[in-house]
Amino acid sequence: MTLTLRSIAKTFAGGTRALLPTDLQIEQGEIVSLLGPSGCGKTTLLRIIAGLETPDPGATVRFDGEDVTALPVEKRQVGMVFQSYALFPNMSVRKNIGYGLKMQNLPKAEIAARVEEVIALCRLEPYADRPVTALSGGQRQRVALARAVAPRPRLLLLDEPLSALDAALRGQLRDELALLLRSFGITAIFVTHDQDEAMAIADRVAVMSHGRVVQIGTPEALYRNPATAFVARFVGAAMPLGGRIEDDRLHLPGGALPLASATVGHQAFVRAEDVRLDPDGALAARVETVTFLGTHYRVALSGATEQPLFALHSGLSAPAPGDSVRLSIAPGAILTLPTEDRIA
Ligand code: ATP
Known part of the structure; x- marks a missing residue:
């Protein structure tokens, strides 16, 4: 799915300008990271794309050209993975993954086939019948991903998907997540404040600062040709010479x-x-x-x-x-x- 954002801005009640007018185009199958320091507006932008937050008037969100700005979250067909994973602790891996499909009232056989498909894709076969409480952090993360992609969303949104894991595991799962996201073939946007994570996983990185996308490009382009001092320091680990x-x-x-x-x-x-x-x-x-x-x-x-x-x-x-x-x-x-x- 192609995502087109035009003039997306957000002012919260009380006057906080979380986002200044932002344009962004994301192509079919692309994996894009929203990268920036705390408070720069990443989550707000992600929530607007999902339909969880309403942008200021004048904004348009298009999925494959179709205007979805007024469409509620449940009609947008987006899959979401949150940092907490929000899994049902007393349900098995299989039941967690099938939950969204049940809500869609799909035929039982279809649900079973799709659950097995994503279990295989996310290499969860050995754990399929365990309750999610009996899984490691990395395994839970794969369950959260599997559950998000099982209903075949048009777009996958991930908010700090690795932040609940310890540093060593994060590094390891970064490459795994990059491979998994590509194997799904779904357009995906993930929020992170971790430069290495953004660079390792994304096809393109949108660097955000103070409610704006200051530069969007491939990891190599951002590293070699940063557009601003902020991008050079934040992404390229460049030192100011004075x-x-x-x-x-x-x-x-x-x-x-x-x-x-x-x-x-x-x-x-x-x-x-x-x-x-x-x-x-x-x-x-x-x-x-x-x-x-x-x-x-x-x-x-x-x-x-x-x-x-x-x-x-x-x-x-x-x-x-x-x-x-x-x-x-x-x-x-x-x-x-x-x-x-x-x-x-
Ligand atoms: P973090 O990495 O800390 O999650 P972020 O880049 O995702 O940060 P946002 O959560 O999008 O940033 O927040 C952007 C700005 O909007 C912040 O100043 C935040 O305090 C403010 N903000 C976010 N949600 C609300 C809200 N519901 N009401 C008022 N202000 C909000």
Whole structure:
């Protein structure tokens, strides 16, 4: 299903502007993540798409071109997975999955066939007759997914689907969820505040801040070409360099760096992997701390920039705290970006 959102805005009673007018187009089968810090409006947007929340007047939500803005949630044929999973604890896996189908008054044989189909798809065969209370967090998550897709929704919506799990399990289930969502072939939107999760699961990520989608793109596009300082920091783990842009150079306390392109008034950012320890480098710095991380060292540096700067250094040896070093950063590795409030 293709989802088209036009001018979706939401002002809550009391005046909180949770969403500013937002347009978004999501294609058939696409998996899109709404990514942003707490309070940026992700859940509000998801709830409007589901029909659980009414947008401000002037908004339209279209499913395959059909205007569903006034259609109540139960008529929209959306599947939902919440962070709590909201499973029925005293029912078996099979009964939980079949629940939505029963509500649709489907023939018994049809219900049974569909339940078995999603049980196989979500690899839940060994647990099908257990009560959900006898399952691990990861298994419950698969039951919640299976229950959401069993009625063959037009659209699948997931709100922080992995947040109830501990960190180790989250990482493991991320890839599994990415594969499962693709195997369903259903257009899916999931909300997360976790960058790694969004990047690992989604075809495209919509980065949100203060009620707006500031950029939407593939994980690679967001990482390589962030549109704003916010996206560079939040998605790309880029560090602000500070300093002053003048004459196509970035002037820093430790020296001046040539820039590939420069706009006065923009901010400069760099990623730790692009900061090189280089005896011929233009920047002077002092090593503060060195952390061994297996494949590389993480070197904290002072003096080159006003704020702390880090370099990821690979090699057999690393400098020691207190050493004076020189740094280089390739012109193309310095991102010069408008701060968010300068975006029209
Ligand atoms: P989180 O990750 O913390 O869930 P979020 O990005 O999903 O955050 P929303 O839940 O969409 O953010 O909330 C956006 C803004 O709208 C917040 O300032 C929130 O306090 C406000 N808000 C959300 N629901 C309501 C409500 N029912 N009434 C009033 N204000 C609300």
